[in-house]
Amino acid sequence: MNNFIDYKLIELGQWTVGLFNDYPVVQILVHLLLATLPLTLVFMGAFGFSTWLERKGLARIQNRLGPNRVGIFGLLQPLADGIKMLLKEDIVPDRSDKLFHFLAPVMLMVPAFIAVGFLPLGDGLMALPMDSAILFFFAVGSLNTIAVFMAGWSSRNKYSLLGGMRAVAQMISYEIPLVLSAVAVIMFSGSLNAQEIVASQQIQSWLASGNLVKEFFGQILGWHIFKPWGFAGFIFFFVAALAEANRSPFDLPEADSEIIAGHLTEYSGFKYAIFFMAEYISAFAIAGIATTLFLGGWSGPVIAGLPWFIIKMFSLFAVMIWIRGTLPRLRVDQLMGYAWKFLLPLAILNIFVAGFYYFAEQQFGSLAAFIGGWVIGFGILQTAAKGLSRLNKSPTLDGKRVYQLVE
């Protein structure tokens, strides 16, 4: 195992805490700060960097250059934006609910940062090492629904309210497939502990063998995404995660062309920036949990630990940007229909496939289960998906399209 970076970080932390052995109260404080402060700072920095990344990526996808004025390659653009946001006037609508209007951004940011605390960043690197971390993550993730509703309701603006209602409906709908596709992994790993889930994605017998090649592949081939139910589950999870994080193509709550940024309509200045930050950080968090559940977490060849986790998380975020640059926004009825009529049944079916795969692995060995799983299990999922999409097909899409206003 080559995750020496994690061990060094943990050693550093323990050394720092050890400095205050004589003052137990201070020690607790230092411990708390060590667990939270680096995470907060790093993720805030990552937020800045990712706004830059997103603008650059989107620009390149649209044959533009993107920000390139402030700093080299425009890298200081987030800083400039932040200063601009900070200095802007904070406008609060006259008849709004002042308290809730103020509380909503805070309510959105706090769960986002708590959710980040449940990510297993490395071997033993976890801010909130809880036994049921995954479940806590989903529980905390469901809190931002409330914040979005607060923002929408307290602004006293019909667009805000519409956006808030849309957000709530969407988040409730997509949380179910999200959790259900994670259930397959939790079943397979037999634990809600994030570290154990990561450990279940390493082939332990290969890692212990001492053979370099086996050690190399033992860190990769065990990832759940290479299993049929894991692959399908990853896709369901990722789609639902896009909706959960209000990312395009599911960014209906803040659809700027329809309802003028929805619940953000009445927000300006730093409150808006906080909304933005919370959204990005929850997108990171959900990308991180997808990494943990399906992409092997921090496990990876050569430099296992924190570097691999960061690489995987940012790759997933890059895919989110890529999707944003490609796909158009869904309609509301399409969105709800997709969650309830397509994603939910498939996610439930996927749980059964995962269960059968688990027993097949025990009965017939892992190779036979692997091949059989991809042939039979994935076949079942595909057939189901085909059948469902045929069932869900809108009747107007059959046959030739008729345009009313043409001719």
Added chain:
Amino acid sequence: MTVAFYIMAAIAVLGAVMAIALRNVVHAVFSVLLFFSALAGLFILLLAEFIAVVQVLVYIGSVGILMLFAIMLTTKVTGDPTRKLLSRGWAWGGLVSGALLLAFLVPLITQSKSESNSQLSNFNPSVKDLGLTLMDPYFASVGVIALLLTAGLIAAVVAASSASGE
């Protein structure tokens, strides 16, 4: 622990009182969400981690949102100052409740048993244990609950949609 308990208890009582006292319905629902989260904190203090998660997930994440949705779909949210807050005979209700509280509190205070239980000091109930217990001796109950949930869900759909069909 003591401080945490008192803080949580204060938040819980405050949330509950605000929930029944506020005129604005949305404010009331948000304060009951505060009450729910304080209760989740109390569950964590009592080492029932899983229950705390479920509390957050079910009550704050779903029930609260359902209530907010119901408010949005039914009534004007701002407190209408002309509307009556209390029902007819509210005094009787208050009286009965107060009497009940006394009935609860009197035995609690008189038969105080203040020694604490030390059995849990080395015991950390894991989710796995809970799951295994749930699946082995209580499997029938889980099945019944699942059936009940499904029935309730269908009933809710029917109740909400048949009215709109009128």
Added chain:
Amino acid sequence: MSLIAKGILQGMAVTAKNFIQSYYKKERLPTVEYPEEKSTVNQFTRNIPFLVYDGEDEIEGMRCTACKLCEKACPPQCIYIIKDTDENDKPIKRPKVFDIDSSVCMSCQLCVEVCPFESIRMDSEFELSNENRFEGLLINRDELLKSNEYYHEIHPIEAQETDDRIAAKIAEAETKKKAREEKARLAAEAKQAAAAMKAAEEAAAETETSATEQAQQSEAKAEAPEDNPETKNT
């Protein structure tokens, strides 16, 4: 693949191609970084009118005759013209003031359509922003005057057409002038001949007339311009 729709993958492939090729292919990244490098303007771009002059000197070569047709044609009425005068307050065919309010101009090109002297033309200049939003946007005559070479530079085809048209006009005018001169010459010759004949007759008659009569005739000639101006003109 039914799980992932084919269309989504195709779309993703297109955007990925855009993304990657934008780093090494010019046509995938047509952006010009404006203040440092300017994009080449199409020669049919038109934005704001300017006045053409021929030759070296701005004032002498000015084509504009201050006929005020463009001022009348301008829909938003952004052109303002005052005719120039010489030292004797006698109007001359040249504008003293020719202002265009570029904040009002809507680039309709009607002034260009209406100009009989091919003087006012559209410019492709687009950097009109100014710090002073009142006087700064009012473009006066000297700023508007640009040489014919500049016109050729920005709109070569159009300028060539204009030049050809002007040349044709001048040539036509030349021929007309020539014809007129010829006619005038012929007329003058005829007149001369007639005058010569008359003179001969008069010379014959003069011998008979007295010196007093001669003085009367010269008085009548002095009065003639007032009575009959046409005679003077010819």
Added chain:
Amino acid sequence: MEITLNHYLILSAVLFTIGLIGALTRRHIIIMLVCLEIMLNAANLNLIAFWHFGPNPILLHGPLFTLFTIAIAATEAALGLALVLAIYRHFKTVDLEQVQDLKE
């Protein structure tokens, strides 16, 4: 002072009474549902407290029972709010005092 079972029981009794007061005195239908939830939660707190301080916490009876209660409470909330919608559509009011007719 160490926190004992009694603290939790008193807290739970107070919360339950608050819920009861609300349910008996308010006339808004959604507030009444909220009060029901408060009472259920107070009962849950009781269950967990008894489990925590009880003789045999290893058996996990308290959390199990609470899980069932929460499931039932969730069903109750969903059904109750569906009924609220139905009543609102029928009577056009959320005031329970005005909902008096059984027929029609």
